[in-house]
Amino acid sequence: MKMSKGKKLLGFASLLALTVLLLVAVDSLPKRGLPDAPAHQVINAAGNPGAGAYFIRSAYEDAATPNMVTVVLGDYRSFDTLGEVVVVFAAAIACYLILRRREDEEK
């Protein structure tokens, strides 16, 4: 199947336009680590306490662990981490049930 030259050019042009669009979007995001960024506010735009600021302020006090990523993954968001482990475990169980050869059908 051969693509005509016009179609190829059109595809390339739209790809280029999409790339420019995405780069502009990335560039207009708040800079990484900027204290004024909306994600780092103690009280966010909706008037609720922001999660990120709370984690940074109280991770060490709550769990006596210097690595706050570990505290978020293992404590504040441990239910999410449980889901990740279940995904790996489900993959192992699925492979076991479908692919493993038992002794009686070894022949």
Added chain:
Amino acid sequence: MTNPSQSLIIKMVSRTLAAFIQVFGLYVIIHGHYSPGGGFQGGALLAAGVLLIRMTEGREASQPTLATAIATPLASLGAVIFAGLGVVILFFGGNYMDYGAVPVPGMEPAMIRYYGILIVEVGIGLAVMTGLVSIFDDMVRTNRQSGPDLGKGGLS
């Protein structure tokens, strides 16, 4: 792939490397409170150590490292350690996974959370390591009579 490698160099290098990879995996799990790392990363490293031996020494010779028959039960155990800890906390009246609710005498809630995270990380490491080894053993098949009858038995 699970037939032993013929090359002496590959065998010796992988035997030496596997030990260091696994020690580093343990370090990554246990030191996850202080440096980047944790159960997933350490479990993947431990699995890499086992699978390196699996690939170079062959499946039969590498069974003493981690037998295929116990890999899947150990993966279940790892998941049960994680989920079971949450259930234990429920019995002490706390929310699911709220480690601080368990009353341990002579220990402040922050330290209880510290050890709760450690138990969880060990459970994750166990589940990921044995889960990956189990998947590898299921998906890669030994061909004892390698040759034209490959896959004749099918999945049956």
